Amino acid sequence: MGKDERGAAGSCKRDGPGGLCTATQRWGSPPGNVDCCTAWCIRSLMRVRRVSLHSISLPSTSGWVRLFLAGAMLLSCGCSLFLRGTRVPIPSVETRFSPGRQASTLIVFLPGRGGSMGDFEREGFLSILRETGVVADTVSVDAHLGYYFERTVLERLHHDVLQPARTRGYRRIVVVGVSLGGLGALLHERDHPGWVDALVLMAPYLGKEGRLFSQITASGGPVGWASERELREGAVEEQLWVHLGRNSQRLPETWLLYGRRDPFSVGHRLLSPLLPSTRVLSNEGAHDWPTWRALWRQLCAGPMVFGAEKQVPHPVPAGSP
Numbered sequence: 001m002g003k004d005e006r007g008a009a010g011s012c013k014r015d016g017p018g019g020l021c022t023a024t025q026r027w028g029s030p031p032g033n034v035d036c037c038t039a040w041c042i043r044s045l046m047r048v049r050r051v052s053l054h055s056i057s058l059p060s061t062s063g064w065v066r067l068f069l070a071g072a073m074l075l076s077c078g079c080s081l082f083l084r085g086t087r088v089p090i091p092s093v094e095t096r097f098s099p100g101r102q103a104s105t106l107i108v109f110l111p112g113r114g115g116s117m118g119d120f121e122r123e124g125f126l127s128i129l130r131e132t133g134v135v136a137d138t139v140s141v142d143a144h145l146g147y148y149f150e151r152t153v154l155e156r157l158h159h160d161v162l163q164p165a166r167t168r169g170y171r172r173i174v175v176v177g178v179s180l181g182g183l184g185a186l187l188h189e190r191d192h193p194g195w196v197d198a199l200v201l202m203a204p205y206l207g208k209e210g211r212l213f214s215q216i217t218a219s220g221g222p223v224g225w226a227s228e229r230e231l232r233e234g235a236v237e238e239q240l241w242v243h244l245g246r247n248s249q250r251l252p253e254t255w256l257l258y259g260r261r262d263p264f265s266v267g268h269r270l271l272s273p274l275l276p277s278t279r280v281l282s283n284e285g286a287h288d289w290p291t292w293r294a295l296w297r298q299l300c301a302g303p304m305v306f307g308a309e310k311q312v313p314h315p316v317p318a319g320s321p
Contacts, residue, residue, distance in 0.1 A: 086150055089160035091142040093117050095126060097135050105136040105309050106170040108161060108196075110143050110181030113205075117142040119178075123289045125296055132300040133311040136174075139165070143184060154188050162188075162195060174305065176200040178292060179264075183240070189251065190243045198253040198305060202292050206267030207237035213266050216241060222248070222270060248274035255305060257295040259285030278304065 097103050107129070109120045117140040120126060126138060141161055147153035165173055173196045177185035182204025189199060207213065219225035226245025233239065256275055258268040260282050272280045281298060285291025299305055 084144055084146055086146045086152060086156075088156065090147065090156040091117060092139050092161060093121075094137065094139045095121075096137050097130075102169065103135055103137045103309075104170065105172040105174065105306075106165050107136050107138045108165075108173060108175045109138065109140040110157075110175065110177040110184050111140075112179030112181055113145055115178065115181070116144060119289075124293055125176075128293070128297050128300050132297070132306075134300055134306045135309045135311050136306065137170075143181060145180070148180065148184070153184055154191055157184065157188055158192055158195070162192075172197045172308075174198040174200060176202065177204060178202045179287070180205050182206075186240060186244070190240075190247075193247075193250060194252065196252060198255070199251065200255045200257065200299065200305065201271075202295065203258045203262050203264060203268070203287055204256075204271075205264060206240065206271060208264070208267075212237055212241070213270065216270055221245075222274060244271065244274060253279070253305075255279045255281070255299065257281045257292070257299065259283055259287065259291040259295075261285060262287040262291070 109117070109125065111117065111119050120138075120140045129136065129138070139161060141157065143153050143157060147156060162173065175185045175188070175196050175198070177183070177200070179202070182201040183206070185199050185201060186204065189196065216222055216225045219228075222241055222245035224245075226242045229238070229242050231239065231242055231246070233242070254275055256268060256271055256279065258265055261284060262268065264287060268282075281295050283291060283294060285294065303310070
């Protein structure tokens with residue numbers, strides 16, 4: 001991983017998911033919510049000492065137990081960590097609005113935990129773009145959990161997808177991140193500010209309820225809480241909130257979409273005041289595709305994000321029947 005994803009020289013070498021330091025990560029019990037278990041499993045796995053060819057050190061008994069439990073939880077939750085490798089360059093699927101001709105806008109889709117690059121076509125996101133008249137090309141990136149675990153997701157996204165897109169001449173790039181993909185979109189913006197033109201955060205993973213959110217609330221919100229902390233201090237969620245509290249005014253055009261029954265909605269409600277109210281959409285849904293599909297359709301149907309990409313109907317010549 002390059003220096004731009006690790007922060008300043010001399011920062012901790014034990015980078016966590018998304019290229020963040022985990023040296024001060026608190027290792028707690030697995031969360032009760034299934035969607036929250038991924039971070040705990042990753043942290044638990046990273047605690048286990050691996051076999052060394054030089055020292056031939058094996059995990060302790062407690063380490064083996066932790067490894068077994070973490071692996072069992074990942075598998076029971078449908079996690080693809082043990083099933084899918086991380087290829088270079090990262091796989092992706094592109095679609096053109098007009099075959100043989102490149103649009104001026106590219107929409108980059110990042111899947112959630114356990115998701116894949118095929119989710120967005122399967123769940124109707126691409127067809128909704130066409131139905132609502134949005135003229136844009138798309139690329140769905142296979143940024144699955146393995147890339148976060150190996151701490152290469154930001155590097156691969158930047159070098160394999162976004163840089164080539166700029167080189168090919170796309171004038172506007174919009175990154176759409178679902179759940180864990182929303183976290184990836186924010187982390188990329190933190191490390192490469194201003195590289196993309198807009199973010200659509202769909203139920204982004206911003207941490208789970210507990211001590212962190214209570215502290216942010218008690219400080220009057222993310223801005224007050226972040227003012228007392230260093231940018232690269234603490235766990236992945238803490239570092240993200242420091243970034244948001246300090247730099248929300250510098251974010252590109254950012255939209256937040258979420259269901260009010262989403263188990264992660266506490267974090268979404270804390271993020272909402274940092275964005276213009278017109279860029280926050282919510283409904284009564286949960287953390288699932290029907291909720292996100294409805295919000296995506298609402299977003300695409302209006303002029304909020306893709307007003308400039310709407311197809312302009314050709315005028316009918318005077319005297320035509």
